[in-house]
Amino acid sequence: MEHEQPSFPPSGLSRRDLLTASVAAVTLGGAPKSLAAPISFDRSAKSAASLASDEAYWRSVARFYDRTEGIVNLEQGYWAKMANPVKDTYFQALEMVNTQTSLYARKDYNADMDKAVMAVADGLGAKPSEIAITENATESFHNLMRQYRGFEPGDGVLMADIDYPAFKRFMRWQAVQNQGPLIEVIIPERANQDEVFQQYLNAFDANPSLKLMLVTHVSNQHGLVVPVARIATEARKRGITVICDAAQSWGLLDFSISDLGVDFAAFNLHKWIGAPLGLGALYISESAIDAIAPFHGDAPEESRSIRARVHPATRNFAATLAIPKAFEFHEAVGPAAKEARLKYLRNLWVAEARSMSHIELLGGTNPASITGISSFRIRGKKTVSDAVSLQKRLEAEFGVFTVMRDGLNGGACVRITPQVFNTPNDIEVLVSAMGKLA
Numbered sequence: 001m002e003h004e005q006p007s008f009p010p011s012g013l014s015r016r017d018l019l020t021a022s023v024a025a026v027t028l029g030g031a032p033k034s035l036a037a038p039i040s041f042d043r044s045a046k047s048a049a050s051l052a053s054d055e056a057y058w059r060s061v062a063r064f065y066d067r068t069e070g071i072v073n074l075e076q077g078y079w080a081k082m083a084n085p086v087k088d089t090y091f092q093a094l095e096m097v098n099t100q101t102s103l104y105a106r107k108d109y110n111a112d113m114d115k116a117v118m119a120v121a122d123g124l125g126a127k128p129s130e131i132a133i134t135e136n137a138t139e140s141f142h143n144l145m146r147q148y149r150g151f152e153p154g155d156g157v158l159m160a161d162i163d164y165p166a167f168k169r170f171m172r173w174q175a176v177q178n179q180g181p182l183i184e185v186i187i188p189e190r191a192n193q194d195e196v197f198q199q200y201l202n203a204f205d206a207n208p209s210l211k212l213m214l215v216t217h218v219s220n221q222h223g224l225v226v227p228v229a230r231i232a233t234e235a236r237k238r239g240i241t242v243i244c245d246a247a248q249s250w251g252l253l254d255f256s257i258s259d260l261g262v263d264f265a266a267f268n269l270h271k272w273i274g275a276p277l278g279l280g281a282l283y284i285s286e287s288a289i290d291a292i293a294p295f296h297g298d299a300p301e302e303s304r305s306i307r308a309r310v311h312p313a314t315r316n317f318a319a320t321l322a323i324p325k326a327f328e329f330h331e332a333v334g335p336a337a338k339e340a341r342l343k344y345l346r347n348l349w350v351a352e353a354r355s356m357s358h359i360e361l362l363g364g365t366n367p368a369s370i371t372g373i374s375s376f377r378i379r380g381k382k383t384v385s386d387a388v389s390l391q392k393r394l395e396a397e398f399g400v401f402t403v404m405r406d407g408l409n410g411g412a413c414v415r416i417t418p419q420v421f422n423t424p425n426d427i428e429v430l431v432s433a434m435g436k437l438a
């Protein structure tokens with residue numbers, strides 16, 4: 001007789017019950033983790049501006065993060081440490097996915113993906129039909145560029161020196177494919193919103209063959225904010241398609257998609273939103289979906305589904321499951337308070353550095369142009385090896401971890417990026433080190 005296949009789920013239990021049971025079992029060994037407990041902080045109706053310097057508030061936030069000992073880490077722009085409720089949700093999802101494997105992925109993952117998309121759409125003020133989850137902003141950017149339907153031979157593309165280096169390389173490659181011009185806008189190393197805007201406007205006027213441009217909302221080099229909406233309005237008048245790189249900005253700044261005024265954007269969820277590593281998002285406005293083809297051959301060419309723009313492949317399913325928790329934590333801390341706190345920490349060291357004649361500061365010069373990220377170099381020391389040795393000195397002599405950035409037209413620098421759990425004491429260590437660099 002044929003061996004009888006056990007039925008699954010066993011009678012009386014839904015498969016969802018079993019998944020829940022397996023998650024519960026995971027918690028038995030260690031301290032109970034109340035994943036369902038709402039996260040809340042006492043903001044006592046304070047404004048974001050007054051919360052920025054409220055040390056008790058930020059201590060209460062920092063308690064949700066595991067501490068890094070032995071070094072002051074001011075290189076938090078790579079990706080984000082998860083807050084513990086997000087980490088717990090992720091690890092437990094990982095246990096469940098590892099236990100259930102294909103059973104989960106083939107049957108229940110799509111519904112969980114819908115919830116994750118909903119959380120991203122809510123956070124961004126977009127429609128769920130305008131959002132797809134990706135593995136990172138780079139994947140989103142590639143989907144937009146590689147599947148863009150509008151290129152014709154000779155079309156020009158535009159980028160700026162402050163853009164992300166790998167995306168600049170892609171734009172160079174794209175210009176070669178188009179056999180069209182590559183326009184590079186050079187942004188002054190110290191600039192306000194009007195000065196940045198003017199550089200783009202000049203480039204538009206000088207280059208009528210432009211078809212598509214990359215614009216970076218917040219530069220990874222020195223945290224400069226680019227006035228994306230103003231630039232996009234001018235680009236639209238000239239028929240230029242705008243691809244917005246918002247990889248570094250979302251969560252660092254508090255904004256909605258309507259503030260950017262673009263049809264196409266690439267986001268990260270593993271930076272300032274605090275979701276697990278390996279998560280990004282793609283935004284395409286509903287009205288502009290036809291400009292981007294479905295992923296090569298994955299769906300009929302006339303498909304208008306945003307998910308058809310991203311190849312699903314085999315992904316880290318558990319990471320997706322933690323997206324709603326990441327937004328819950330981000331919202332509980334308060335996106336506006338977070339933006340204000342990070343700028344406050346930045347202003348603490350920048351204010352001191354202004355009076356150090358041996359330090360050259362880079363980035364925004366007015367409040368609308370700055371973020372929690374900024375950069376500096378030793379005056380006149382602009383080569384990559386200058387900046388590498390500055391980074392090494394800060395680490396070896398003063399116990400401050402930073403990162404060298406190379407890509408600005410004006411030269412290399414060291415980037416300083418605090419997170420919400422960094423303290424004014426951490427900044428003091430940096431300031432004291434900077435004073436001794438002369």
Ligand SMILES: Cc1ncc(COP(=O)(O)O)c(C=O)c1O
Nearest residue numbers: 136137138164219220245247248
């Ligand atoms: C401005 C900007 N664009 C794009 C990226 C690429 O992000 P990811 O490697 O997560 O795709 C980064 C990462 O630091 C960035 O800062």
